[in-house]
Amino acid sequence: MNATQQIPLALEPRPALGREDFLVAPCNAVAAGWIDAWPDWPVPLVTLVGPAGSGKTHLAQVWRARSGAAELDPATGDAADLTEALGEAHAAVVDDAERLAGQPAGERGLFHLYNLMRERSGHLLLTARHPPSRWSITLPDLRSRLESGAVAALGEPDDALMGALLVKLFADRQLRPGAGAIDYLLLRMERSHAAACRLVARLDQRALAERRELRLPLVRAVLEETEREDASAERS
Amino acid sequence: MAAGLQARELEDVGAAGGETGDLVEIWARVRARLRAEVGDAAFRSWLKPLTLIGLHNGQLRMAVPSRFMRDWLNSNYVDRIQMLWSEEQPTLVGVEIVVRPPARPAAAETPAPANAPSNKSAPGEAPVVEVPTGLPERISRAEPEQPPLLEVDDEAERCRAISASLDPRFTFENFVVGKPNEFAYAAARRVAEAETAPFNPLFLYSGVGLGKTHLMHAIAWQIRHSHPDKRVIYLSAEKFMYQFVRALRTKDTMAFKEQFRSVDVLMIDDVQFISGRDATQEELFHTFNSLVDDNRQIVISADKSPSDLEGVEERMRSRLGWGLVADIHPTTYELRLGILQSKAEQLAVPIPEKVLEFLAHKITSNVRVLEGALNRLVAHATLVGRSVTLETTHDLLQDLLRASDRRVTIEEIQKKVAEHFNVRLSDMYSARRARSVARPRQVAMYLAKQLTSRSLPEIGRKFGGRDHTTVMHAVRKIEELKATDHAFAEDVDLLRRMLEG
Structure with a gap:
């Protein structure tokens, strides 16, 4: 670290999670459509599926606010606790539900939650990286229930979304890069949510540490640096 | 017969020294005092269901819906009732509490809805809800403020409150019958249509998602429809366990026991979930015995046959296998296609036959997932306003159709x-x-x-x-x-x- 560098505080940005903050593009339009279509869901369960950073949690929060859903962790407590935690709610949301697969308490809890919601003609929303058919669920009754629900996929960003996503990610950190920087990134970066998040975080950190403007030279340097790292990670 | 009894008992009442209306009035006063003494909750659980039959040779007879309740009242309340009653009527010799037989069929007053099970009651039957013995009905006329007729409905109502809600789509009419499930279907219909338990328990088992719950709901719908006064409880084993645990926590196990031991039909879904839960098993075992002794119908479902249930006590397993054990076999292609076609007919969105055949061919694991797949297609089509084709089916259901989501290099x-x-x-x-x-x-x-x-x-x-x-x-x-x-x-x-x- 050279003398002119400042040590930036690792303050996590607070992302904007309103419905109007959600960027709808072809790769996530169906998922957003599901959220907007509530309460007219023909199934008791919808699982939002997509890679890291694709907006699952964002949509789940939009839905939670709209439906008044209880947000719970089925792995804690037994059926009695769960029923009490739920109260009169007719909607429930479980973030990153995939982590419950393979955990006896978590699976039972989720099973019970599903049954409760179904019984109340309520709705359950799950988020996960992969569709339930890919989880290593040990409880067959849970598996068949989760597989019978709807899966709303959020894909990796298409070209239309990627630019908007970068702008939003920068805005969440109160950064306003020049248009040239965005275009430059769009043509050259790895096209995934995760990569966009990593890049923006690194650009933010570097701009702050080196007190540099977020312009093309810095963007180019950071991009080349990540490419070199990725290439060496691939070789090893 | 009722008229003869009525006349004789009225004589008895007269012989006991009071006026005809006295008996009812005395009971009303005794009830009021009991209520004040024991409090509302205990009164509702134990004393409210008690109905007056009559007084004979100084012996007061009263009825309750279950054997368990009778025993409980005998050991806890009967002395108090006798004492309070004696203060009103010193000639009283004793109080006898009897078990009211299970509810008998009632002729329905309304025609069956198109999608509900058809009504089987004989056309000649009187269009009234019959009260079990016929005797409490007489009392009900004499005591309009507490009619046992309503009491029975109350209990049927109460059972509905405990019971899990029934899916309106899960009727016998909507159950697609094929070779793999025809035996279980026939057994379920028998139970639903029989006046007395033809086999006890009916034990339905199969792998997941093959229609056990559908048949359970269908039985409950049919019984509720043709016998609205019957007390039917349908719930999952998980929920039974939950209610039991809650009763233990609130120290109210007596009311819990009574609740489950006074029903006409008890249906417990997915009984394998009580595996390893000893206290719950013990409770279920006793509930079970009590109901079988009283000839009330029990229907159980599980994912395995009784003898294969792990973590369940031997005596419980053997008891579960006493009646009729019916299994549902994995579906055949023909049955899967039949199910899809029948479901597709009820949908607003047209589904090409090719897509149905494709699904029946590809999704073989179970019916729940199969129907879920169809729902997904329809939901998506409605959402994006596009029709269902073989291509969209491929795209939408890739997680179900493909073995893995491995990334392509x-x-x-x-x-x-x-x-x-x-x-x-x-x-x-x-x-x-x-x-x-x-x-x-x-x-x-x-x-x-x-x-x-x-x-x-x-x-x-x-x-x-x-x-x-x-x-x-x-x-x-x-x-x-x-x-x-x-x-x-x-x-x-x-x-x-x-x-x-």
Whole structure:
């Protein structure tokens, strides 16, 4: 670290999670459509599926606010606790539900939650990286229930979304890069949510540490640096 | 018969020294005092269901809905009742509490709804709800403020409150019968239509998602429809356990026991979930015995046969196998197609027969997932306003249809595309610019952009060190061609699907 560098505080940005903050593009339009279509869901369960950073949690929060859903962790407590935690709610949301697969308490809890919601003609929303058919669920009754629900996929960003996503990610950190920087990134970066998040975080950190403007030279340097790292990670 | 009894008992009442109406009035006063003494909760649980039968030779007879309740009242309240009653009527010798027999069929007053099970009651039957013994009904006329007639309905109502709600789609009419499930179906219908328990318990078992719950709900619907006064409880074993645990916590197990031991039909779904729960098993075992002794119907479902239930006590397992054990076999193609066709008929969105056949062929695990797949297609079609085709089916259900979601690599794309267009793999990264190799190379670049998240410079490098602008150009070129040349577009989509799954 050279003398002119400042040590930036690792303050996590607070992302904007309103419905109007959600960027709808072809790769996530169906998922957003599901959220907007509530309460007219023909199934008791919808699982939002997509890679890291694709907006699952964002949509789940939009839905939670709209439906008044209880947000719970089925792995804690037994059926009695769960029923009490739920109260009169007719909607429930479980973030990153995939982590419950393979955990006896978590699976039972989720099973019970599903049954409760179904019984109340309520709705359950799950988020996960992969569709339930890919989880290593040990409880067959849970598996068949989760597989019978709807899966709303959020894909990796298409070209239309990627630019908007970068702008939003920068805005969440109160950064306003020049248009040239965005275009430059769009043509050259790895096209995934995760990569966009990593890049923006690194650009933010570097701009702050080196007190540099977020312009093309810095963007180019950071991009080349990540490419070199990725290439060496691939070789090893 | 009722009239004769009535006359005799009225004589008895007279002989006991009071007026005819006295008995009812005395009971009203005694009830009021009991209520004040024991409090509302205990009164509701234990004393409210008590109905007056009559007084005979100084012996007061009263009825309750279950044996368990009778025993409880005998050991806890009967002395108090006798004492309070004696203060009103010193000639009283004793109080006897008897068990009211299970509710008998009632003729329905309304025709069966189109989708509900048809009513089986004889046309000659009087259109009134009959109260079990016929005797409490007499009392009810004499005591309009507490009619036992209503009491019975109250209990049926109360059972509905405890019971899980029934899915209106799960009727016998909507159950598609085929070879694998016809035996279980016939057994379920028998139970639903019989006046007395034909076999006890009816034990339904199968792998998950093959229709156990559907049959359970269908039994409950049918009984509720043709015998509205019958007390039917349907719930999952989990919920039974939950209620039991809650009763333990609130120290109210007596009310819990009474609740479950006074029903006419008890149905417990997915009984395998009590595996390893000793206290719950013990409770269920006693509930079970009490109901069987009183000839009330029990219906149980599980994912295994009674003898294969792990973590369940031996005595419980043997008890579960006492009645009729009916299993549902895995579905056949014909049954799956039948189920889909019957479901599709009820949908607003038309589903091509080809899609139904495809689903019946591909999704063989269970009916729940099969129906779920159809729901997903319909929901999506409604959401995006497009019709269901074989292609959208492929895309939407890929997680169910494919063994894995393995990410495709650029190398695999190059190999597959080279094979498909019959060019050498080396042409994918060679400098040759002849159309015969350049076009396949562009297709491969296009697919690399669509199917991987690699950066454009990275894709360029994998294609013989080309620039990212070359990749951009290839992508645009293929998009143009796809838009104008239908056959070419199909060719590229076919490649994409092969690579994806």
